[in-house]
Amino acid sequence: MENYRTKRILVTGGAGFLGSHLCDRLLAGGHEVVCVDNFFTGSKQNVVHLRDEPRFEVIRHDVTFPLYLEVDEIMNLACPASPIHYQTDPVQTTKTSVHGAINVLGLAKRLGCKIFQASTSEVYGDPQVHPQTEDYWGHVNPVGIRSCYDEGKRCAETLFFDYHRQVGLRIKVARIFNTYGPRMHPNDGRVVSNFIVQALRGDPLTIYGDGEQTRSFCYVDDLIEGFVRLMETPDSVTGPINLGNPGEFTVGELARRVLDLTGSKSKVRHLPLPQDDPVRRQPDITLARKTLDWEPRTPLSEGLPRTIEYFDAFLRRHGRPARNSER
Ligand code: NAD
Ligand code: UDP
Numbered sequence: 001m002e003n004y005r006t007k008r009i010l011v012t013g014g015a016g017f018l019g020s021h022l023c024d025r026l027l028a029g030g031h032e033v034v035c036v037d038n039f040f041t042g043s044k045q046n047v048v049h050l051r052d053e054p055r056f057e058v059i060r061h062d063v064t065f066p067l068y069l070e071v072d073e074i075m076n077l078a079c080p081a082s083p084i085h086y087q088t089d090p091v092q093t094t095k096t097s098v099h100g101a102i103n104v105l106g107l108a109k110r111l112g113c114k115i116f117q118a119s120t121s122e123v124y125g126d127p128q129v130h131p132q133t134e135d136y137w138g139h140v141n142p143v144g145i146r147s148c149y150d151e152g153k154r155c156a157e158t159l160f161f162d163y164h165r166q167v168g169l170r171i172k173v174a175r176i177f178n179t180y181g182p183r184m185h186p187n188d189g190r191v192v193s194n195f196i197v198q199a200l201r202g203d204p205l206t207i208y209g210d211g212e213q214t215r216s217f218c219y220v221d222d223l224i225e226g227f228v229r230l231m232e233t234p235d236s237v238t239g240p241i242n243l244g245n246p247g248e249f250t251v252g253e254l255a256r257r258v259l260d261l262t263g264s265k266s267k268v269r270h271l272p273l274p275q276d277d278p279v280r281r282q283p284d285i286t287l288a289r290k291t292l293d294w295e296p297r298t299p300l301s302e303g304l305p306r307t308i309e310y311f312d313a314f315l316r317r318h319g320r321p322a323r324n325s326e327r
């Protein structure tokens with residue numbers, strides 16, 4: 001259970017979708033939170049409700065540059081996560097994962113503190129093993145349009161394990177599978193946010209390819225609970241550990257559910273499948289169940305309505321999805 005020494009915790013990428021929920025959760029646990037973000041895909045709106053919280057501070061900083069702070073723990077989430085955003089400036093994406101990891105690892109080394117890495121199911125690429133277990137090395141194209149993200153995250157994992165072996169750093173590496181919920185960026189092109197926004201606006205739902213590709217969608221609160229439990233494990237637990245919801249759905253099925261839940265009359269439009277789009281993805285969470293006594297509790301039938309409610313309120317406020325620069 002929670003170790004109730006309160007700590008000062010650095011959350012990089014803390015103004016993003018997952019990062020802002022993590023800040024909320026850590027503050028609710030009594031900790032101080034230092035949020036570092038360059039606001040590339042994150043937004044001040046995601047953390048504005050914390051502005052009067054004395055245990056919370058925000059620093060605008062790009063993690064590809066060194067940072068000198070005094071904290072007790074580090075949780076490294078900084079990195080654009082959706083294909084549209086990480087492909088906008090792919091060189092910066094690799095730098096964020098690799099130089100960013102080097103800087104936060106250097107910081108953790110100087111401070112002697114525990115450090116968490118938000119890795120990804122993308123390290124498995126277009127997997128040939130199904131469902132994916134942590135010992136699967138993956139099937140990744142090193143020179144494709146997703147490589148900046150996939151290979152950047154793989155290299156970050158390498159750095160985490162080398163700092164662990166070389167200087168004894170205490171590391172916690174989570175491989176996160178597709179996660180959704182309130183505060184997803186409405187324009188980031190991810191399937192859940194796209195379908196909900198399209199359905200609410202009466203626009204056609206854009207299914208890439210035949211819609212038979214699968215993903216497994218985890219509700220954000222479940223994922224954050226997994227992060228917290230992982231941080232509480234003994235130092236011998238380093239990961240990598242899969243965190244995600246094993247419920248597997250085709251993209252076509254997700255579209256049908258969104259249409260049902262919103263009552264939208266939107267049609268479906270098929271568009272070409274992007275390059276290197278993984279055909280199937282589903283986490284094997286045996287390790288997380290055993291090590292963290294954790295599994296997701298929120299089915300799509302509960303998580304989707306909460307997310308729809310968020311986007312409905314968002315669209316009523318903004319009229320249309322705001323571009324990043326407008327948020
Ligand atoms: P997000 O884009 O909402 O959040 C990323 C945050 O990092 C943003 O606030 C962004 O402004 C910030 N950032 C980007 N580059 C930065 C830099 N160079 N310096 C400082 N800050 C920077 O995405 P998210 O979904 O919240 O993802 C958070 C982390 O979790 C990412 O590392 C992502 O790779 C990982 N992840 C997410 C998912 C998912 O389904 N959401 C799945 C796998 C892994
Ligand atoms: N670093 C940082 N903050 C610190 C300590 C280090 O940003 O508090 C950066 C530093 O700029 C360096 C990187 O982390 O580039 C890696 O640090 P490390 O000590 O591992 O390597 P070295 O400084 O020997 O290159």
Ligand code: UDP
Nearest residue numbers: 189190191192194206207208213215251277
């Ligand atoms: N997708 C889709 N329509 C969209 C957005 C995405 O059919 O409007 C598909 C996409 O091709 C992929 C799946 O949904 O097969 C998940 O895409 P997302 O970008 O959310 O995540 P990732 O591909 O990184 O898992």
